Amino acid sequence: xxxxxxxxxxxxxxxxxxxxxxxxxxxxxxxxxxxxxxxxxxxxxxxxxxxxxxxxxxxxxxxxxxxxxxxxxxxxxxxxxxxxxxxxxxxxxxxxxxxxxxxxxxxxxxxxxxxxxxxxxxxxxxxxxxxxxxxxxxxxxxxxxxxxxxxxxxxxxxxxxxxxxxxxxxxxxxxxxxxxxxxxxxxxxxxxxxxxxxxxxxxxxxxxxxxxxxxxxxxxxxxxxxxxxxxxxxxxxxxxxxxxxxxxxxxxxxxxxxxxxxxxxxxxxxxxxxxxxxxxxxxxxxxxxxxxxxxxxxxxxxxxxxxxxxxxxxxxxxxxxxxxxxxxxxxxxxxxxxxxxxxxxxxxxxxxxxxxxxxx
Amino acid sequence: xxxxxxxxxxxxxxxxxxxxxxxxxxxxxxxxxxxxxxxxxxxxxxxxxxxxxxxxxxxxxxxxxxxxxxxxxxxxxxxxxxxxxxxxxxxxxxxxxxxxxxxxxxxxxxxxxxxxxxxxxxxxxxxxxxxxxxxxxxxxxxxxxxxxxxxxxxxxxxxxxxxxxxxxxxxxxxxxxxxxxxxxxxxxx
Numbered sequence: 001x002x003x004x005x006x007x008x009x010x011x012x013x014x015x016x017x018x019x020x021x022x023x024x025x026x027x028x029x030x031x032x033x034x035x036x037x038x039x040x041x042x043x044x045x046x047x048x049x050x051x052x053x054x055x056x057x058x059x060x061x062x063x064x065x066x067x068x069x070x071x072x073x074x075x076x077x078x079x080x081x082x083x084x085x086x087x088x089x090x091x092x093x094x095x096x097x098x099x100x101x102x103x104x105x106x107x108x109x110x111x112x113x114x115x116x117x118x119x120x121x122x123x124x125x126x127x128x129x130x131x132x133x134x135x136x137x138x139x140x141x142x143x144x145x146x147x148x149x150x151x152x153x154x155x156x157x158x159x160x161x162x163x164x165x166x167x168x169x170x171x172x173x174x175x176x177x178x179x180x181x182x183x184x185x186x187x188x189x190x191x192x193x194x195x196x197x198x199x200x201x202x203x204x205x206x207x208x209x210x211x212x213x214x215x216x217x218x219x220x221x222x223x224x225x226x227x228x229x230x231x232x233x234x235x236x237x238x239x240x241x242x243x244x245x246x247x248x249x250x251x252x253x254x255x256x257x258x259x260x261x262x263x264x265x266x267x268x269x270x271x272x273x274x275x276x277x278x279x280x281x282x283x284x285x286x287x288x289x290x291x292x293x294x295x296x297x298x299x300x301x302x303x304x305x306x307x308x309x310x311x312x313x314x315x316x317x318x319x320x321x322x323x324x325x326x327x328x329x330x331x332x333x334x335x336x337x338x339x340x341x342x343x344x345x346x347x348x349x350x351x352x353x354x355x356x357x358x359x360x
Numbered sequence: 361x362x363x364x365x366x367x368x369x370x371x372x373x374x375x376x377x378x379x380x381x382x383x384x385x386x387x388x389x390x391x392x393x394x395x396x397x398x399x400x401x402x403x404x405x406x407x408x409x410x411x412x413x414x415x416x417x418x419x420x421x422x423x424x425x426x427x428x429x430x431x432x433x434x435x436x437x438x439x440x441x442x443x444x445x446x447x448x449x450x451x452x453x454x455x456x457x458x459x460x461x462x463x464x465x466x467x468x469x470x471x472x473x474x475x476x477x478x479x480x481x482x483x484x485x486x487x488x489x490x491x492x493x494x495x496x497x498x499x500x501x502x503x504x505x506x507x508x509x510x511x512x513x514x515x516x517x518x519x520x521x522x523x524x525x526x527x528x529x530x531x532x533x534x535x536x537x538x539x540x541x542x543x544x545x546x547x548x549x
Contacts, residue, residue, distance in 0.1 A: 002444055003546050006417045007399060229402065286417060295417040302421040304486060310423065311488035314481070318496055 006286045009195040012223055012230075031244075040242045043089045047241075050085035054078050058146060069178075076127045076180065079150060083124035086117075091245040094121055098252030101126050101181050101211065107255065108174055110203050111213040112275050113185035114193045115226035116233065117240070118215055121248060128183040129173065131155060131166060139233065151180055163202065171206045183213075186268060189288035192225040193217050196281040197288040199268040204258065211255040212271050214278035218247035229291070251278045369394050373437075381441045382455070384448040389545040390441065397437050407434045424463070427483050431463055447543040454530070456538050461529050473523040474498055505532045 058078045065071040087094065101109060109128065111118065119130055129151040134143060143154070151173060155166045173182050186199035193216065204210060217224040222243035226236045240246060253274055258267045276283050295302070374390050385393065400408050400416075410429040414420045422428070432443055445451055446459035462468075466476045477498045481489060489497075505528060506521035524532070 001400075001413065001416070001419065001440075002393070002396060002447070002543050004416050004418050011399065290415075290417050294411070294414050295420045297414075297420070299421070303423050303425075304488075306421070307423050307484065307486035308488045311485035314485055314489060314497055315493060318493060318500065 005284050006290060009191050009197055009284055009286070009288075010227060010229070010291065012192060012225055012227055035242050035244065039244075043091075043241050047085055047089040050088075051082060054082045054085065055146070058082075062145075076150060079146060080123060080127050082146075083120045086120050087124045087246075090117075090240045090243075092121065092124075093245050093247045094125075094250060095248070096125055096250050096252070101128075101213075101252060103179060103181050104209075105177060106174055106208045107181065107211055108170070108203055108206070108208045109181050109183045109211045109213055110186050110199075110271060110275075111183060111215055112193075112196050112279055112281065113187045113190055114215065114217060115190055115224050115236065117224060117226075117246075118185070119183070121215070122183065122213070122250065125250070127180055129153070129180045130183045130185075131170070135233075151182075167202055167206065170203070174206065174208045181211075186272075187288045189291055190226050190228060191288065192227070193219075193279075194281060195284050196272060196276050196279075197284055197286050199272045200287075201264040201268045204267045204271070205264040207258070209255045209257050210267070210271055212253040212275050214251040214253060214275040216249045216251075216279040218249070220247060221245045224248070253278065377438050377441050380438050381445040384445050384450045384455075385441065385545065388547045389448075392545050392547045393441055393444070394437060397440050407436045408432070408440065409434060423486070424483055427463060427466070427480070444543070447541060449542050449544065453538065456541055457530050457533055458526065460533075461526055464529075471523040471525050472529060474502070476523075477501070508532065 058075060061071060061074055061078070065074070111122070119128070119132075122128055127150060130147075131153045132143065132147075132155075134140065134154045143152070153166060153169050153173070170182065170184075173179050184203040186201075186203050187197050188200055189197070191197055222240060222245075224240070224246060226233065231239075256267075256271055256274070258264070262270075272283060275281070369391065374387060377390055378385060378387070397408070400412050402412055403409070410432075413429045413432065414425060419425055419428075433439070435443055446455045461472065464472045464476055464480055466479045467473075478494060481494045481497065485494075502521045502524075505524060508531065521528070
């Protein structure tokens with residue numbers, strides 16, 4: 001109750017107030033005025049012009065040209081330009097390290113996830129197809145009309161059966177010879193760029209070579225973490241458009257293949273360690289989807305395991321001679337249960353965490 | 361944005377909460393607990409609902425999770441601090457024992473009766489402990505506490521004890537080790 005390692009992954013860092021004295025405060029006010037009333041309208045208009053023009057071109061090409069390689073190539077270029085328009089609107093200062101991704105047979109790209117803009121930032125450099133959660137509203141329009149041309153796959157994270165379908169389509173995409181690189185976010189949810197939650201093994205299970213990408217945002221001007229529980233995507237974009245700049249480092253790492261005798265989960269863990277090293281993230285063994293459901297309800301087995309241990313302790317009390325005051329044995333076990341997991345400081349979570357990891 | 365983290369908390373609130381929790385937390389810890397409270401209270405209602413408590417993964421797999429959450433009774437911030445106060449390193453042994461007593465006393469009548477103990481054993485051990493073992497444990501516990509009480513008050517006849525009140529509970533746990541019942545509040549500087 002006091003602290004736990006899971007919720008830490010989704011807290012935004014508190015910005016240090018630096019505008020507290022008489023010299024800095026007026027400068028800060030001027031900065032706010034510039035950002036909100038000068039930069040923002042300028043950026044928004046330029047963005048709208050560029051973006052709408054490109055979408056128009058895209059739809060025109062979609063309708064007029066026949067299906068074929070040339071059409072796909074043009075559409076990819078257009079999507080890349082659209083992403084560039086967005087990155088320019090955010091004043092993105094993005095450094096790319098490592099070799100640029102080239103499409104190849106049986107390759108899949110994985111990355112850590114901080115916000116939906118991860119995809120835009122990557123796409124402005126080199127086009128990717130991606131597996132995304134299908135959203136609502138204007139984003140859905142973008143997703144269905146435009147991103148589908150890149151071969152993006154849609155899924156619904158609450159649909160249990162989707163997993164097998166998605167796995168099959170991943171395999172199919174990866175096996176196509178001229179397929180555009182497919183990007184997967186194995187965490188499954190946005191994390192605050194200080195931690196990384198458990199990588200799901202779906203992308204590591206299809207027998208492809210995995211090319212890790214590490215994305216690290218510099219929080220100096222804006223915190224790029226999209227806390228979907230606290231703000232809508234529109235508000236998140238607004239925050240980005242009214243900040244001075246978006247600074248980011250992207251590392252394209254060496255492709256990894258699954259080793260002999262390595263399970264998909266271990267493979268995922270190894271790639272996660274690589275990404276965490278470059279992006280300076282702490283690894284936390286929880287499943288990101290715990291944001292959406294209650295662990296105890298979904299996995300009653302975890303609770304039953306603990307109950308069995310306690311039952312053994314209690315039965316032992318019955319079996320052996322009572323050497324200590326009776327209630328002490330039972331109450332001590334209960335105090336351990338009550339204090340042991342419910343009220344925990346950050347340092348004490350190893351036992352529960354390893355159980356959670358094993359079960360998931 | 362910097363003010364928003366401790367937004368809504370006045371010095372008067374802090375003083376009141378420190379008084380309500382008998383001074384086991386200092387100002388920095390109260391502020392840290394307030395941040396935690398705000399993080400847990402996702403609906404910004406001013407209290408934490410059971411669902412919000414159970415969204416903490418480690419808490420939700422605790423066998424006593426449901427009992428703890430019901431005992432907490434939708435706490436507002438002051439109740440929340442009073443709830444975790446027995447776990448402060450500065451809390452007294454009496455306070456810790458009183459907390460355990462309140463968890464065990466399921467119906468809240470001030471006594472731990474056979475029914476209370478049966479419910480608690482069901483939560484703790486579930487179906488792994490048979491009915492007869494459960495009854496045997498309860499009877500033995502009551503018998504031993506009764507015997508200890510009888511010898512301490514040096515009456516020759518030991519009246520069979522059917523339930524424990526707080527003083528009897530405290531006496532019974534006089535030798536128990538509660539050192540793992542301590543939690544440090546993470547105060548980030």
